[in-house]
Amino acid sequence: MRLEKCWFCSSTIYPGHGIQFVRNDAKIFRFCRSKCHKNFKMKRNPRKVKWTKAYRRVHGKDMTQDSTFEFERKRNRPERYDRNLAENVLKAIPKINKIRSAREERHHKNRMKGKKEKLQKEAMKELEQGISLVKAPSVLQEDPSLTLPKIKVKVSQKQSEENHAMEE
Template sequence: MTGNLTENTLKAIKKIDKVRGDREVRHIKCRMKGNKAKEQKQEIKELEQGIVLVKAPFVLREDSSCTLPKIKVKVSQEHADENQLMENESSNLLGAPTLMLSCIKL
């Protein structure tokens, strides 16, 4: 008699655990149901607000108002020599030549 009661109790515990798990999954699904739509609305709103910040590279090339104007700066010979010395010293310290970029193209 006690063996049968123990078996039934263990079966009931397993069944109760399964039911609890299923209820928990359903509860979470119900809570999260509306979140996807809310997230999509929020993302669309952020995109519409920030779309003016995003420019395609070809627009930057075609529209000169989007780029900074290029200006020439006069540097005295003394400053140019000092800069060259500093660059040479830094490249010797690093063990590799320093790469200088004068213009970056998009």
């Protein structure tokens, strides 16, 4: 049993899944699902499609060089069964997975290092540039040019007379 990698998204293809396309020069393209197959038929480059492993590798999103990847490698010669070896491998698999996940986390942390400061800087800049759009109401009151001039109206008997007239 061999677990292949998808040509487009580099995910693992388990037996019985996906489709494989054999070109006339006998190169085999394996796809994990119809999504990847369709993207291949559309002649998309996996390095330019954001959700693929190839894109993430090219753009430094994921860890690329690590000793934990060395264990998962295509071997053309089957390993001769050895009880002790199999036992050790089964023991080692969870350990390796743990180390890899820890390293990946560290890589992600390193990548996101200056993120908070950058965001804050950008926000500050935007605030400075766009402050004219969002002046507080108190500022508007202080600045006479922005408000309508106040008109003083004399309150007198006239008003009541007018009301009477309206009623009539």
